Amino acid sequence: QSNLPREFTEKYWISRKIGSGVCGEVKLAFERDTCKKVAVKTINKKDFPSIGTATRNAEREIEILKKIDHPCLIKTEDFFQTDESYYIVLELMEGGELFDRVKAKKQLDESIAKLYFYQMLLAVKYLHSQGIIHRDLKPENVLLASDNDICLIKITDFNQSKILEETSLMRTLCGTPTYLAPEVFTDAVTVGYGRAVDCWSLGVLLFVCLGGYPPFHTEGTDMSVREQITQGCYRFLPSKWDCISEQAKNLVKKLLVVDPKKRLTIEEALQHPWMQDKQMKTTAFKIMYPGGQAPSEGDTPSTSRKRPLDDQEQPPG
Numbered sequence: 585q586s587n588l589p590r591e592f593t594e595k596y597w598i599s600r601k602i603g604s605g606v607c608g609e610v611k612l613a614f615e616r617d618t619c620k621k622v623a624v625k626t627i628n629k630k631d632f633p634s635i636g637t638a639t640r641n642a643e644r645e646i647e648i649l650k651k652i653d654h655p656c657l658i659k660t661e662d663f664f665q666t667d668e669s670y671y672i673v674l675e676l677m678e679g680g681e682l683f684d685r686v687k688a689k690k691q692l693d694e695s696i697a698k699l700y701f702y703q704m705l706l707a708v709k710y711l712h713s714q715g716i717i718h719r720d721l722k723p724e725n726v727l728l729a730s731d732n733d734i735c736l737i738k739i740t741d742f743n744q745s746k747i748l749e750e751t752s753l754m755r756t757l758c759g760t761p762t763y764l765a766p767e768v769f770t771d772a773v774t775v776g777y778g779r780a781v782d783c784w785s786l787g788v789l790l791f792v793c794l795g796g797y798p799p800f801h802t803e804g805t806d807m808s809v810r811e812q813i814t815q816g817c818y819r820f821l822p823s824k825w826d827c828i829s830e831q832a833k834n835l836v837k838k839l840l841v842v843d844p845k846k847r848l849t850i851e852e853a854l855q856h857p858w859m860q861d862k863q864m865k866t867t868a869f870k871i872m873y874p875g876g877q878a879p880s881e882g883d884t885p886s887t888s889r890k891r892p893l894d895d896q897e898q899p900p901g
């Protein structure tokens with residue numbers, strides 16, 4: 585054990601390593617008084633090229649982790665730090681990473697992939713509503729609550745996330761443009777599509793869950809992965825995709841659109857025919873809100889909704 589803070593070891597008993605990421609590892613731990621199982625993510629401050637960004641990144645991630653509140657986003661339970669590392673105590677997701685589940689199953693049943701994808705859409709919709717772009721959505725960063733196929737998922741790892749704040753361009757475009765050059769307007773039209781990067785990644789995630797292999801990869805082609813992505817060049821291999829519905833394929837196609845302005849938004853993905861599945865949504869709400877009612881106006885101030893939950897988050901009538 586690298587020198588864990590004393591107040592940490594007084595409260596928790598560290599067991600074994602359960603996952604490892606690029607910037608630190610995840611260990612299983614037990615809260616001494618309650619014997620409750622938790623996950624402890626260690627983020628080493630020194631494992632980064634430029635020390636400054638590491639600490640700033642980790643502090644921003646911790647700021648995000650403390651601010652977010654959604655059933656499909658990882659929650660922190662406790663937090664410690666030493667000069668070398670941050671120790672973040674998290675709810676334990678016993679099912680591990682979606683990456684390993686897809687690998688073990690080869691490809692997910694369409695109904696299971698739909699249940700997980702619906703939860704991912706609601707989680708990312710919530711993040712975007714809080715002005716946060718994840719920017720690193722991948723199967724390694726989607727955790728499963730249990731070993732059952734029907735289970736809650738949570739998105740994690742906000743290391744690459746970005747908090748959208750008001751920009752000087754926004755303030756400029758509010759004023760009278762008497763002296764404003766034309767290119768400020770023409771360049772401005774592409775501004776505000778930061779969220780679209782998460783929609784592309786969700787398209788790749790859905791492709792991997794359904795097909796069991798990534799749409800853009802190295803083997804079997806002489807195009808670089810970069811070229812495949814910039815040209816939107818991928819294939820539905822018949823052996824893997826013949827058993828999958830046209831509607832599912834259609835949603836993948838509409839997310840893996842190269843032009844961010846033409847790509848489906850989260851809202852549009854939630855409206856897609858493949859997502860109009862009352863039984864799946866009923867199941868999703870039961871695992872997301874086991875206590876019963878989904879939050880509505882006012883009783884969960886932390887969601888600070890400007891308007892009542894639209895039909896996406898209301899339990900299906």
Ligand SMILES: CCC/C(=N\NC(=N)N)c1ccc(NC(=O)c2cc3cc(OC)ccc3[nH]2)cc1
Nearest residue numbers: 602603610623625672677678680681740741743
């Ligand atoms: C610090 C919180 C965000 C974070 N990573 N952040 C980052 N990489 N900068 C992060 C990254 C990974 C995890 N992973 C887990 O909690 C986890 C639980 C688990 C259980 C497993 O088997 C039972 C296997 C892998 C697991 N990972 C939790 C949080």
